[in-house]
Amino acid sequence: MKRRNRALELAGLALVVAMCLSYVLFGGGRAVLAQPAFYAIDVFIDSDDAPLAAWQIEVSDRAGLALLTGVEGGEHGAFAEPAHYDPRALKNHRVVLLAYHLGEDCPVGRTRVATLHFVQERAGKPSFKARLVTAAGPDGRVLAARVEIQP
Amino acid sequence: MTMDNGHENGDDPAVPEDLARDLGFLVRPAYTPRAAIDDDILAGARRRLGPIAAGRRRRRSIVRLVPLAAAAVLLIWLVVRPGAVREDLDGNGRVDVLDAFLLARALRDGGNLEKAWDLDHDGRVDRHDVDLVLERARRL
Numbered sequence: 001m002k003r004r005n006r007a008l009e010l011a012g013l014a015l016v017v018a019m020c021l022s023y024v025l026f027g028g029g030r031a032v033l034a035q036p037a038f039y040a041i042d043v044f045i046d047s048d049d050a051p052l053a054a055w056q057i058e059v060s061d062r063a064g065l066a067l068l069t070g071v072e073g074g075e076h077g078a079f080a081e082p083a084h085y086d087p088r089a090l091k092n093h094r095v096v097l098l099a100y101h102l103g104e105d106c107p108v109g110r111t112r113v114a115t116l117h118f119v120q121e122r123a124g125k126p127s128f129k130a131r132l133v134t135a136a137g138p139d140g141r142v143l144a145a146r147v148e149i150q151p
Numbered sequence: 152m153t154m155d156n157g158h159e160n161g162d163d164p165a166v167p168e169d170l171a172r173d174l175g176f177l178v179r180p181a182y183t184p185r186a187a188i189d190d191d192i193l194a195g196a197r198r199r200l201g202p203i204a205a206g207r208r209r210r211r212s213i214v215r216l217v218p219l220a221a222a223a224v225l226l227i228w229l230v231v232r233p234g235a236v237r238e239d240l241d242g243n244g245r246v247d248v249l250d251a252f253l254l255a256r257a258l259r260d261g262g263n264l265e266k267a268w269d270l271d272h273d274g275r276v277d278r279h280d281v282d283l284v285l286e287r288a289r290r291l
Contacts, residue, residue, distance in 0.1 A: 056248040056288065086289045096289050098248040102259050134247050140256060142249070 030065070030122040037120040038069075039151065041128060042112050043097070047135060047145040051106035053078075054140075055113060056098035056133040057147050064093050066118035066126040071097065074114055076107035083114050096133070106138055237270055238287045251284040 045055050068089050073080040078101035089095035097114055120126065128149050135145040166174075240250040254276070257264055264276040270283045 054248045054252040084285050084289050098251075098285065098289055100248055100252040100255060102255055134249055136249055136252060140249065140253055 030124050033121055033123055038117070039120070040072075040115050040117045042150045043114045043116060043130060044110055044148050044150065045113050045132070045135060045145050046110040046148070047108065047137075047143050049108060050137050050143050050145075051108050052111065052113075052135060052143065052145065053102075053106045053138040054098075054100035054134075054136040055145070056096065056135070057113075058094065058096050058131045058133055059116060059149065060094035060129055061118075062127040062129055063124055065120050065122055065124050066093065066128070067091050067120070068093075068095050068116060069119050070117040071095075072115040072117065074099075074107075075112040078103060078106050079111070079113050098133075100136075104138065237267070238284045240268060240284065246284065246287045248285075248288055251281050251288060254281050254284060 041059075043057065043059065045052060045057070068091070070090075071082045071085055073082045079099050081099070083097040083099040085095050085097050095116070097116075099113065118126070128151075130147045130149045132145060132147040135143045137143055238246040238250060240253050243249070254268055257268070258277065258281070266276075268276045268280055270280045273279070
């Protein structure tokens, strides 16, 4: 009987812990905004003095607040078309973006390659993080480029 | 006076067969020789323990086969695993934009197009195969 009571106590404790974790992880405690907030962030890649012909990045919101609603192309003609991304990234907190250009007119130096549009329905500050997966020049050689995001 | 000892010429030491049989019966040991006991014990042990030993041998051989089977499964997975390897055209261990870029440049330049790059198996390497690589690379 004692053992059974002990098991019940442990099960109850586990349930409480699970509820607390889900509360923290999924932002259950955040207040819903009266009006959803829409905003955009620009994504830049800096390839120094090398021409940029292909790139792939990953952008995520670690706070799990911002939901992607759309992707816009970059400033240079080579990447004016919106980058490729998985449609499942919409309404998600993480997106993988990639694009390449076969022409010779590739951007050099720091260039805006995409603008990401987000909506936020819960209060709090999103924590965006961008990671360069890879970048290459027109000859396919991998470049040591940098990625940065700017609200 | 001479004594008849049963030998014709007195030099032959052979014992008559009948006598030997009778004597043998008389002096036959009352116990089973040790070698016969050992054989009996051995035979009994084989009868009882034989199936157990066979089972152990079977189990050992199965255990020995497990790593071999695991290696075979791993090899098959590495060779025929769907998608991951096929679209990794540059062989860098992952499918990314570089694979799509590599294929797109090869199509643009009209160079040697490998059969393995026909990812949709429509008999030709074209833009649709590039799209397949892109789709794979952008997947979450």
